[in-house]
Structures are given as structure tokens and as C-alpha cells.
Amino acid sequence: MFLSYLRRRLAFAGIALFGAILVAFLVAHLVPADPLAVVLSDTATKDPSIRAAYMKRWGLDRPLPEQFFFYLANVLHGDLGESFTTRRPVIRDLAQFLPVTIELSFAAFTVSVIFGIPLGVWAALRHNRSADHAARLISLVGAASPIFWTGLIALYIFYYILRWAPGPGQLDPHLARPPAVTGFLLVDSLIAGRVDAFLSALGHIILPALVLGWFILGLTARTTRSALLEVLGADYLRTARAKGLGERRVIGLHALRNALIPVLTVAGLAFASLLSGAVLTETVFAWPGIGRYAVTAATRLDYPAILGVTLLTAVIYIAVNFVVDLLYGVLDPRIRV
Amino acid sequence: MAGEARPLAISGPLDLTRPARWGRVRRSTALWVGAVIVGAWALIAAVGPLLAPYSPLDLDVMNRLEPPSMRHLFGTDESGRDNFSRVVYGARITIPVAFGVIVVASIFGVGVGAVSGYAGGRVDEVLMRVVDVVLAFPSIVLAMAITAALGPGLPHAMLAIVLVGWAEYGRLMRGQTLAVKANDYVLAARALGAPAWRVLLRHVLPNAFPPAVVKATLDMGGAIILIAALSFIGLGAVPPAPEWGAMIAAGQSKFEYWWVATFPGLAILSVVLGFNFLGDGLQDLLNPRLRND
Numbered sequence: 001m002f003l004s005y006l007r008r009r010l011a012f013a014g015i016a017l018f019g020a021i022l023v024a025f026l027v028a029h030l031v032p033a034d035p036l037a038v039v040l041s042d043t044a045t046k047d048p049s050i051r052a053a054y055m056k057r058w059g060l061d062r063p064l065p066e067q068f069f070f071y072l073a074n075v076l077h078g079d080l081g082e083s084f085t086t087r088r089p090v091i092r093d094l095a096q097f098l099p100v101t102i103e104l105s106f107a108a109f110t111v112s113v114i115f116g117i118p119l120g121v122w123a124a125l126r127h128n129r130s131a132d133h134a135a136r137l138i139s140l141v142g143a144a145s146p147i148f149w150t151g152l153i154a155l156y157i158f159y160y161i162l163r164w165a166p167g168p169g170q171l172d173p174h175l176a177r178p179p180a181v182t183g184f185l186l187v188d189s190l191i192a193g194r195v196d197a198f199l200s201a202l203g204h205i206i207l208p209a210l211v212l213g214w215f216i217l218g219l220t221a222r223t224t225r226s227a228l229l230e231v232l233g234a235d236y237l238r239t240a241r242a243k244g245l246g247e248r249r250v251i252g253l254h255a256l257r258n259a260l261i262p263v264l265t266v267a268g269l270a271f272a273s274l275l276s277g278a279v280l281t282e283t284v285f286a287w288p289g290i291g292r293y294a295v296t297a298a299t300r301l302d303y304p305a306i307l308g309v310t311l312l313t314a315v316i317y318i319a320v321n322f323v324v325d326l327l328y329g330v331l332d333p334r335i336r337v
Numbered sequence: 338m339a340g341e342a343r344p345l346a347i348s349g350p351l352d353l354t355r356p357a358r359w360g361r362v363r364r365s366t367a368l369w370v371g372a373v374i375v376g377a378w379a380l381i382a383a384v385g386p387l388l389a390p391y392s393p394l395d396l397d398v399m400n401r402l403e404p405p406s407m408r409h410l411f412g413t414d415e416s417g418r419d420n421f422s423r424v425v426y427g428a429r430i431t432i433p434v435a436f437g438v439i440v441v442a443s444i445f446g447v448g449v450g451a452v453s454g455y456a457g458g459r460v461d462e463v464l465m466r467v468v469d470v471v472l473a474f475p476s477i478v479l480a481m482a483i484t485a486a487l488g489p490g491l492p493h494a495m496l497a498i499v500l501v502g503w504a505e506y507g508r509l510m511r512g513q514t515l516a517v518k519a520n521d522y523v524l525a526a527r528a529l530g531a532p533a534w535r536v537l538l539r540h541v542l543p544n545a546f547p548p549a550v551v552k553a554t555l556d557m558g559g560a561i562i563l564i565a566a567l568s569f570i571g572l573g574a575v576p577p578a579p580e581w582g583a584m585i586a587a588g589q590s591k592f593e594y595w596w597v598a599t600f601p602g603l604a605i606l607s608v609v610l611g612f613n614f615l616g617d618g619l620q621d622l623l624n625p626r627l628r629n630d
Binding site for chain 1 (some may be wrong): 368379384440463466467469470471473474475476477478479481483484485486487489558562565566569570571572575579582585588592595598599601604609610
């Protein structure tokens with residue numbers, strides 16, 4: 001039965017992926033000018049031999065539906081065209097910039113869990129009292145702040161006035177980057193044995209991670225709160241108390257463990273929305289990930305790059321959703337039907 | 338793919354020591370706070386020219402980047418324009434634009450969702466797969482791509498947000514329509530021979546759409562942030578226009594002139610908070626069962 005559930009989820013993911021490629025294709029055809037402008041740089045579009053080669057490769061001499069299948073085949077082979085700004089294949093740019101974004105998202109995710117879960121527990125235990133309202137206000141303000149502005153304000157306070165945090169960027173300017181092995185700067189500097197680079201990178205990631213983490217902290221806190229409220233009246237907690245366990249053990253060991261299942265899945269989904277929050281955070285903090293790459297591409301009308309990022313984020317989102325759906329299926333057998 | 342299996346059943350509180358109406362009083366506080374904030378901003382947008390002491394576009398090079406003072410409440414920007422007047426005029430851009438975007442997106446999404454839910458079968462399957470695909474893109478990224486493809490500018494940014502935003506309404510309304518469709522009065526109307534469009538418009542829609550109104554209110558905040566974000570990046574409103582996101586972009590990296598970016602940001606924060614409160618309160622009013630605590 002689980003196999004058929006798995007098959008259906010996989011089919012859904014496949015359809016969504018196909019649709020996402022179709023959407024990217026359609027967006028590319030919104031561009032009113034030369035269709036080759038979507039894959040080629042300015043100077044290259046003027047060279048007739050390059051033009052002819054690309055026309056053939058992207059099937060641009062064919063009718064539109066047929067063009068789509070060329071596009072589909074190219075995308076599935078990892079050919080997303082060439083960025084005008086970096087003059088490299090988009091797929092190589094993405095491979096370089098994605099780990100940088102994942103590193104930041106992961107740090108922000110950690111922040112949201114470290115602060116969000118205790119905040120949610122605190123709010124649930126003080127249900128409807130001032131602590132609960134305070135927690136609610138914190139998450140409401142977090143959800144209502146434009147993240148690019150929060151980032152600027154954080155930089156202003158912690159970098160410009162207090163000098164607690166280093167400025168924008170991933171590393172102090174005078175430090176050389178360690179050779180890229182994994183693409184994750186923190187990991188790479190450890191591999192290279194560069195403690196100075198590691199500490200600098202750690203210092204630089206804290207502020208953007210806090211800003212981005214606050215963005216989803218509300219979600220984590222609210223989910224923890226309602227999930228914990230739901231189990232607080234459960235019989236097994238009464239039993240745990242009856243056998244004389246301290247309140248700390250009852251909440252920490254028995255209640256939280258059961259409450260965290262929905263929290264983890266919601267947090268998994270939030271990871272996908274972290275990626276979109278990262279777009280603007282990276283712009284403010286001069287963080288060289290796919291978000292800043294996308295913004296630069298969009299403002300310079302670098303279509304292959306922006307479509308590459310668009311497609312990549314959709315693929316990540318679809319993949320995360322697929323995993324979350326599977327997790328649900330594993331955790332709650334009723335859903336498999 | 339997403340959507341069907343999302344059974345985060347969040348039931349009501351089990352706290353029996355406090356009477357339930359406490360929650361309601363608190364929620365209606367949210368409703369009132371939200372209504373007051375949103376009302377105040379609507380008023381500011383309406384009477385903007387009377388409130389603003391200066392034109393939002395007049396240059397005054399002698400008084401560039403002046404800190405806040407009695408003459409310039411929020412200081413001046415890099416061209417000596419009065420920041421307070423610009424924040425006030427910004428409300429006249431952002432609020433109507435967000436409203437327009439949400440109205441169009443929600444009407445389209447509600448239409449698609451209602452047809453999908455009422456028709457069922459193949460139509461439903463196809464429409465919902467389309468919804469899934471649109472929802473698979475992070476909204477800011479897809480909106481950026483569409484705006485870039487169409488060419489930067491506020492009208493294109495609006496169109497992009499509509500194209501990104503309708504899908505959630507589609508999914509919401511489909512579920513609503515399915516629930517309402519099962520009612521006896523719908524069956525009765527159909528048995529009396531009413532044509533499908535009439536059943537849908539007269540019987541199903543009026544009973545199915547209230548949650549879409551709540552969602553639209555909550556989404557106003559999201560739309561305002563998205564418009565500001567696109568303008569911040571440089572794809573939305575064009576620079577001299579007093580749009581909040583564009584104003585924040587102008588104050589970026591000018592740390593010693595903090596007032597340039599701070600005040601438009603506070604404007605966004607307050608108006609979005611207002612709409613979120615209002616939406617939360619409306620949610621409780623229209624459907625107490627959905628109260629999210």
C-alpha cells in the first residue's frame with residue numbers, strides 16, 4: 001500500500017516538474033524581442049554562425065509546441081543557456097551559488113528552531129497570558145516586516161552603530177577564500193585548515209541568519225504552540241505526572257516529543273520559503289548566493305540566468321514537498337489511502 | 338502534489354479553566370486594532386495632498402540628506418525631497434496598487450476554484466494541476482522572472498503578482514465549493530432544473546466565498562511587501578516615484594543617513610501589521626471554528 005502511495009506522489013511530483021518547465025518556457029516567450037535573446041548574449045546574437053547553431057540547438061525554426069520539446073530536452077540535459085553577465089553556462093553558475101544559499105538557509109533554519117521552539121513552548125505553557133501575547137506579537141511583527149528592510153536596520157544597528165557584527169559579505173575582505181570543495185564556506189575553510197577564515201565566515205553569517213530566521217520564526221513558534229496545546233491534555237501526560245515525574249521531564253520528554261512531529265514537517269516546508277526569503281536577504285547582505293544572482297540577473301535582464309534560478313527554486317520546492325508528503329505518509333498511515 | 342495531504346488538524350485549546358469568550362474578546366481587539374490602522378492609512382492615502390507639507394517630487398539641493406527636524410519631520414533624501422511627504426504620497430501608490438492586484442487575483446482564483454470544484458472530474462484534475470505548478474514557484478522568484486521578461490515597471494509588476502497570486506484562491510475555493518455543493522439546497526436547485534451557471538452563481542458562490550474575503554485581507558499585507566520588494570530590486574516603481582520599496586532602496590548603504598530608509602520601512606510594517614490584524618479578526622468573526630489557537 002505504501003508503494004502505491006509512493007508511486008502516486010512520485011507521479012504528482014513529475015507532473016509538477018513538467019509544468020514548472022512549461023511555465024519557464026512560457027515566461028521565456030513573454031520576452032517580446034528576439035527569442036535568441038533568451039539564451040544568448042548581446043554580441044553573440046549578432047554573429048550569424050552562432051545564431052544558426054543556437055536556432056538548431058533550441059529548435060527555434062520549428063513551431064512553438066515543437067520548440068517546447070527542444071527546450072524540455074535541453075533542460076533535462078542540464079542545458080539552461082548561457083548567462084550574459086558571467087558568460088558561463090547557467091548550470092555552472094547555479095552549481096557554484098546554490099551551496100552559498102543553502103548554507104545561509106540552513107543557518108537561518110537553525111536560528112528559527114533554536115528560538116522558535118522554546119518561544120512556542122513558553123507561549124503554550126502560559127496559554128492566553130501575557131507571555132502568549134508577547135510571543136504572538138513577536139511572530140506577527142516578524143511576518144509583517146519586509147525582510148530587505150529588516151536586514152538594513154539590523155546592519156545599521158549591529159554593524160554601523162554597535163560594531164558587533166561584521167559588514168556585508170561572506171568573509172572579511174582581506175582574507176583569501178579557501179579552495180572550494182563542497183561550496184559551503186564554513187566547511188571548506190575547515191577542510192583547508194583555515195581557522196581564521198572559518199571564524200570570519202561564522203561571524204558574517206550570524207546577522208543575515210538572524211534576519212532570515214526571524215522571517216520564519218513566527219511559523220515555527222505558532223506551530224509548536226498549537227501542537228503542544230493539543231497534547232497537553234493527553235492522558236499519557238497525566239500518567240507521567242501521576243507516576244511522579246517532574247514537570248520539566250513531562251513537558252520535555254513526553255509532551256514535546258509528540259508535539260514536534262507536525263513542527264518538523266511545517267519547518268520542512270518553511271525551508272522552501274526560506275529560499276525565497278533568501279533572495280532579498282542576500283541582496284541586502286551582499287551574499288553571493290542564487291538569490292543575489294537572480295536579482296542581478298533580473299535587473300540586467302539576463303534571461304537565461306533568471307529562468308535558471310526560477311526553475312531551480314521550483315525543483316527544490318517540488319522535491320521538498322515530495323519528501324514532506326512521504327514523511328506524512330510514514331508518520332501517519334491514514335494518509336496513505 | 339502539495340495540498341491533499343496536509344492534515345495539520347489544529348484543534349481548540351484544552352484549557353477549560355478560562356471561559357471561551359476571552360479568546361473572542363482578544364480576537365475582536367485584533368479586529369479593531371487592525372481596522373483602526375488600516376482606516377488611518379486609507380485616510381492618509383485619501384487626503385495625502387492636504388497632509389504633506391511639500392511636493393513628493395520637488396528637489397531642494399541645498400537641503401540634501403537633512404536629518405529629521407521640525408521643518409522636515411522625516412528628514413530629506415539625497416535630492417533634498419521631503420521624506421515625510423514622500424511617505425504620505427507612497428500610501429497613494431502602494432495601497433491602491435495592492436488592492437487592485439488582490440481584487441483581480443482573487444476574482445480570477447475564485448472563479449477557477451469554483452468551476453473546478455463544481456465541475457469535478459477531468460476539468461477539476463487539470464485545473465488543480467495548473468494550480469499546483471504555479472504554487473511550486475516561490476512567489477518572489479516567479480514574479481521577478483515575469484516582470485523581468487515583460488520589462489520593468491509598476492504595471493508589469495502588478496500583472497506578475499496577479500499571475501503568481503491567483504492560484505491559492507483557486508485551491509481554497511475548490512475546497513469550499515466541494516463542501517457547499519454537498520448541501521441539500523444545491524441538490525434541490527439542480528433538481529428544479531436550474532442551469533449549472535445559475536446554481537454556481539446563486540447558490541454555491543454566495544455560501545462558499547467568505548473565506549476568500551479573509552484570505553484577501555490577509556494577502557493585502559503580502560501584496561504590499563511583494564510590490565515593495567520588486568521596487569526595491571528595481572523592477573517595480575521607477576525611482577523618482579515615492580514608492581516605499583524604491584525609497585528603501587535609495588537609502589540602502591547610506592548608514593549615516595538612516596532616516597531615508599527607516600521611515601518608509603516603518604510605513605510598510607505598520608500597514609501590513611494592520612491588514613494582518615484585520616484579517617485575523619475577520620477570520621474569527623466569519624468562522625469561529627477556524628480560530629487558530
